[in-house]
Amino acid sequence: MTGPGEVRCMLMRGGTSKGAYFLAGDLPADPGLRDGLLLRIMGSPDPRQIDGLGGAHPLTSKVAVISRSDDPEVDVDYLFLQVAVDSPDVTDRQNCGNILAGVGPFAVERGLVAARDGVTSVRIRMRNTGELAVATFPTPGGRVDYTGSVEISGVPGAAAPVLIEFPAGDRPLLPTGNVRDTVAGTSVTCVDNGMPTVLIAARALNVTGYEDPVALEDDPVLADRLHGIRLEAGRLMGLGDVEGTTVPKLSLLAQPRNGGAVMTRTFIPVRCHTSIGVLGAASVAAGLRVPGSVGEGIARLPARGDRIRVEHPTGFLDIDTSVDPGSGRTPPVARRTAVVRTARKIFDGSVFPRSAGTPPQLFGGNDGSAPR
Incomplete structure (x- = not known):
């Protein structure tokens, strides 16, 4: 009582x-x-x-x-x-x-x-x-x-x-219907495997993707570019005006440094995550498995198995993700997603x-x- x-x-x-x-x-x-x-x-x-x-x-x-x-x-x-x-x-x-x-x-x-x-x-x-x-x-x-x-x-x-x-849900994995979109002059992949997320090559924003989160937060030029991308991507993803919301998240991608598939820096949406959210990581992992996404040429995908290790500022998060890549007539679909947390x-x-x-x-x- x-x-x-x-x-x-x-x-x-x-x-x-x-x-x-x-x-x-x-x-x-x-x-x-x-x-x-x-x-x-x-x-x-x-x-x-x-x-x-x-x-x-x-x-x-x-x-x-x-x-x-x-x-x-x-x-x-x-x-x-x-x-x-x-x-x-x-x-x-x-x-x-x-x-x-x-x-x-x-x-x-x-x-x-x-x-x-x-x-x-x-x-x-x-x-x-x-x-x-x-x-x-x-x-x-x-x-x-x-x-x-x-x-x-x-x-x-x-x-x-x-x-x-x-x-597996019934929402489209690629909300815009495209593997890549040009948003605010930047090539991105918009993914929703539980969390609306915009994947961006870090180098496209003139950063390495290995910076400390505080350094990225304190970069006014980067902040302006991310703000423009988020507003435009939100509309393309069917989320409407996202000015006052926390979605979509923005994940910068760089080549892995510690044996994983990709290094990430994720904005939630203004502060840079000190790690990465579970559903955000699930969307990143699924997006990497879509042929032609912005992760192509950056990520190092495992040769076998569903597990993808997503690196982040304080370590990594392992996500089991399988994706049906689809064909010219059928869009990619996430088939399975699982994660171990505590x-x-x-x-x-x-x-x-x-x-x-x-x-x-x-x-x-x-x-x-x-x-x-």
């Missing part, structure tokens, strides 16, 4: 992200009231998120809203919400495959799914897009076990594996949001600066 002003919450690391997980019934049903509450819980808008759970970065300002599904073929529904750090915005325009890694364990922890003695699989509907995923993880004795020996880049230590499989429960209890009457400007300057 929670008291007045308290909201039941579980903070979890999912993959290389961290977020607050809620049962849908513990939040207001009205989206406006829900989003206002989440802003106060996370401490936004404030560049430091000093008065909430957020970690002052998009990767640590995320929310999962979970409910039992009314679909007999699905166990739980998962709504992902990205809470902006320094603006009063909450968006559901994208999925998050990292936060997805914690959804199955959370569903078991909250009693939405009965665990088996050994391993448990949870069928998840991602409400942001309607797509499905199946998460499988260890549950010895019918309890979630977060300990294990699986290491993933960007996360210290090791944890139990969470295998996430994505059944997740960990950090705390479970009640969060106390700041008062609804507290003016946001008290927690950050109007110009985005920290208060003096």
Whole structure:
């Protein structure tokens, strides 16, 4: 039981992200009231998120809203919400495959799914897009076990594996219908294998693709070019005006340096990811398997098997992806996508949001600066 002003919450690391997980019934049903509450819980808008759970970065300002599904073929529904750090915005325009890694364990922890003695699989509907995923993880004795020996880049230590499989969806892999498009004067490949993503050769933007993320973020010329590409690509991909949204993502491609298939630098959409999102990596991997994409001549694809190693600033992410390349009359289709991630429960209890009457400007300057 929670008291007045308290909201039941579980903070979890999912993959290389961290977020607050809620049962849908513990939040207001009205989206406006829900989003206002989440802003106060996370401490936004404030560049430091000093008065909430957020970690002052998009990767640590995320929310999962979970409910039992009314679909007999699905166990739980998962709504992902990205809470902006320094603006009063909450968006559901994208999925998050990292936060997805914690959804199955959370569903078991909250009693939405009965665990088996050994391993448990949870069928998840991602409400942001309607797509499905199946998460499988260890549950010895019918309890979630977060300990294990699986290491993933960007996360210290090791944890139990969470295998996430994505059944083939019915959305086109190439949303524009073309293997390549010229967008804002730049050759790109637009892909959607779970995350709308624009693939760009780093050299086409006069960078190497090996730079530190902060250096790329601080390049005003690059920022202007990426902004123009994103706006035009968004319209071509059927996403409309993406000025105020977090999709599509932009992934710069360079030749691999550490034995993988490709090196990436991904913008989400303005900050440069310190690693890469699961669904973004799934789209990159699928795009590399399409003959004639911008990755051709850059990527070094494995001779056998479905696994593609996507390198990123802090390591790599392995994605199993098979693509039917299609023919002149039939478009390419993603047949299978799977990834191993880890997740960990950090705390479970009640969060106390700041008062609804507290003016946001008290927690950050109007110009985005920290208060003096």
